[in-house]
Amino acid sequence: MLLGNSQDSVQSDFVAKMDRFFKESAKKSVQDLEMDRAAIRQNRVLEDVKLLASQSRSFLHKGFDSLSVDQGLKELVALHDIAKDGVFENKGSAQSSRNLTVTFNILNACPLK
Numbered sequence: 001m002l003l004g005n006s007q008d009s010v011q012s013d014f015v016a017k018m019d020r021f022f023k024e025s026a027k028k029s030v031q032d033l034e035m036d037r038a039a040i041r042q043n044r045v046l047e048d049v050k051l052l053a054s055q056s057r058s059f060l061h062k063g064f065d066s067l068s069v070d071q072g073l074k075e076l077v078a079l080h081d082i083a084k085d086g087v088f089e090n091k092g093s094a095q096s097s098r099n100l101t102v103t104f105n106i107l108n109a110c111p112l113k
Contacts, residue, residue: 079106
């Protein structure tokens with residue numbers, strides 16, 4: 001019987017050690033994952049800063065292109081007029097949720113150009 005009891009205590013010590021090991025490993029894995037995520041976010045921010053700095057240098061080197069801004073503004077006004085015509089000026093039975101959705105998409109796409 002004593003031999004059986006000592007084997008049980010050895011097994012429960014082993015199980016307890018393994019349980020502690022797994023719990024500590026899980027905590028360490030969570031910490032490593034959080035650190036990796038933080039590093040990824042930091043790298044993204046640094047890349048964004050580098051890109052912005054590069055764009056800023058390019059802008060300062062080339063100067064301000066007012067002609068391009070004028071052209072973009074004219075295109076924006078034209079798209080706005082098209083959208084406005086379909087919603088406000090030619091109202092009627094044909095006006096529907098679809099017209100408003102299309103208008104929203106047109107106006108929403110304007111700043112992306």
